[in-house]
Amino acid sequence: MAMFILRRLGVMLLTALCLTFVVFFLTNLYPNLEKLAKTQANNRMSDDQVVTWLDNRGYLDSTVVKYGRWLGVAPSFVREDDAGEILYNSCARPGEDPATAGRFCGVLQGDWGFSSVFKDGVLDILAARGVQTLKLMGWVMLVMVPGALIIGVLAGMREGSKLDRSLSTFSIATTATPEYVSGVIFITVFASSAVGLKWFKGTAASAMENVTFENFTLPVLTVALYGMGYIARMTRASMTEVMTAQYIRTARLKGVSFGSIVLKHALRNALIAPFTVIMLQFPWLLNGVVIVETLFNFKGFGWTLVQAAGNNDIELLLGVSIVSVFVVLATQLISDIGYVFLNPRIRIA
Numbered sequence: 624m625a626m627f628i629l630r631r632l633g634v635m636l637l638t639a640l641c642l643t644f645v646v647f648f649l650t651n652l653y654p655n656l657e658k659l660a661k662t663q664a665n666n667r668m669s670d671d672q673v674v675t676w677l678d679n680r681g682y683l684d685s686t687v688v689k690y691g692r693w694l695g696v697a698p699s700f701v702r703e704d705d706a707g708e709i710l711y712n713s714c715a716r717p718g719e720d721p722a723t724a725g726r727f728c729g730v731l732q733g734d735w736g737f738s739s740v741f742k743d744g745v746l747d748i749l750a751a752r753g754v755q756t757l758k759l760m761g762w763v764m765l766v767m768v769p770g771a772l773i774i775g776v777l778a779g780m781r782e783g784s785k786l787d788r789s790l791s792t793f794s795i796a797t798t799a800t801p802e803y804v805s806g807v808i809f810i811t812v813f814a815s816s817a818v819g820l821k822w823f824k825g826t827a828a829s830a831m832e833n834v835t836f837e838n839f840t841l842p843v844l845t846v847a848l849y850g851m852g853y854i855a856r857m858t859r860a861s862m863t864e865v866m867t868a869q870y871i872r873t874a875r876l877k878g879v880s881f882g883s884i885v886l887k888h889a890l891r892n893a894l895i896a897p898f899t900v901i902m903l904q905f906p907w908l909l910n911g912v913v914i915v916e917t918l919f920n921f922k923g924f925g926w927t928l929v930q931a932a933g934n935n936d937i938e939l940l941l942g943v944s945i946v947s948v949f950v951v952l953a954t955q956l957i958s959d960i961g962y963v964f965l966n967p968r969i970r971i972a
Contacts, residue, residue, distance in 0.1 A: 631959065635952040646944040647690050650937045656682050658935045663739060681713055693736075693941065695729020717742075730945065736938030740930060745942035748927065753946065755831055756916070756923035759842060760908050762834075767847035768854065768901055775858020775897065780885060782863045791859065798852030802911055806845040806918045814841060827919035842919045846911045850904050857900045862893040895962065902958035906951040 660676045661668055668676065677683050681692075681700030691697030692713060701721075702711040708722070715724035716737055728734040735745035778790040797805075814823045823837045830838040865871065866889055874884050913925035920926070924946070931939035 627963075628956075628960070631956050635956060638952060639948050642948045643941070643944055644690055647693060647941060648686055650940050651682070651686060651689060655935055655937060659739070659937060662935060680711060693729050695727055695731035695734070698726045699724070699728060701726075716744075735942045735945070738931075738936055738939045740934045740936045740939065745938050748939065749924070749942050749946060752922065752924050752927045755921065756909075756912055756925065758830075758834065759839075759846070759912060759916070759921065759923060760905070762839065762843045763846045763850075763908060764904070766843055767851045767904070770847070771851040771854035772858055772894075772897065774851070774855040776862055776885070776890065776893070778855070779859040779862025779866060779893065782866070787859075790855070794852035794855040794859070796852070797848045798856070800849065802845050802849050802914045803918060805848060806841070806915060809841045809845060810918075827916075827921040831922060842915050842921055845915050845918075846908065849911065850907065854897055854900055854904070858893065858897045861896045862889065865889045865893045868892075898961055899958050902954045902961065905954045906947070909947055909950060 656677055657673050659682075660673045664676055665672075674683070679702050681689070681702075684700065688697060692699060699712055699714040701709055701713075703709050710721065712721035712724040714726065714728035714734070715721040733746065735749070737743070738745055738748055741748050774790050774794060778787045778794075781787060814821065823841055826838055827842050829835075830842075871884060871889060874888055875881075879888075909924065911925075912923060913928055915921070916923045916925035917929050924943070927939070928943050930936070931943060
């Protein structure tokens with residue numbers, strides 16, 4: 624197991640470097656840098672002035688060199704005048720003397736850059752916004768996973784029954800409805816004055832300070848319902864397959880009660896496939912919260928991503944990519960380890 628984890632960690636590190644390099648390359652294309660220069664300096668800058676501004680700040684260096692600076696393995700870019708006085712240091716933050724700034728600063732040093740939109744450190748912004756998104760994702764998982772497992776198990780216990788068809792229809796309907804559709808429907812029906820059902824008077828923005836039933840139910844349901852159907856369908860398929868296994872038939876012939884068969888024999892084996900699906904919901908939730916947080920004006924990780932992309936905040940976009948890559952790779956590692964423990968055949972092999 625230790626060697627397995629070490630190998631996976633090595634693959635994760637290599638994958639993270641490749642993915643972050645791709646994102647770094649795309650965000651540092653010249654049109655993005657040109658827009659950054661005009662945003663930071665003057666929108667009426669000429670093409671020559673843009674080139675000069677970018678050159679004086681090291682943005683025109685090779686992508687590999689810039690990526691090394693961003694990681695913190697290459698020295699910072701320094702621009703000096705004819706007298707040798709340091710005019711610019713890429714490690715210097717706003718208001719800091721370039722001459723006193725360090726020569727190595729990057730992700731490995733805990734310096735993720737400075738946001739041009741929020742005027743704050745990227746790591747501080749993501750930490751504050753990430754806590755809000757973790758709050759949303761936590762409540763979503765509490766609603767989505769138990770609900771999906773119950774629906775899937777009940778549907779798979781008696782394949783072809785009316786209960787199975789009803790629950791399967793519900794699962795398909797929730798999965799087929801995107802978050803931006805269900806979110807608008809929920810707001811229109813349950814929160815706006817257009818229909819008259821003002822059941823949820825609070826706003827998701829107020830949930831950032833104090834979570835209540837009124838201000839947090841609609842965002843949670845919007846995300847949870849979309850993922851619930853997929854997990855329920857996977858659980859139903861797995862449960863249906865297990866219930867037709869030979870050892871289940873043997874247990875029935877021995878007179879074991881149906882409830883004991885489901886809980887003690889079928890459920891654990893039926894959860895092997897859904898476990899992997901459940902773990903993969905965490906990366907999906909990062910995509911789902913982008914829509915929902917923007918729709919409900921909940922200023923979390925997804926809302927920050929939209930703001931960074933809309934305002935060409937390169938440093939913040941790169942910070943978001945680090946978090947996204949880490950979440951994807953970490954959940955896959957946990958999924959693989961959990962799958963080994965749930966499936967004895969893999970553990971023995």
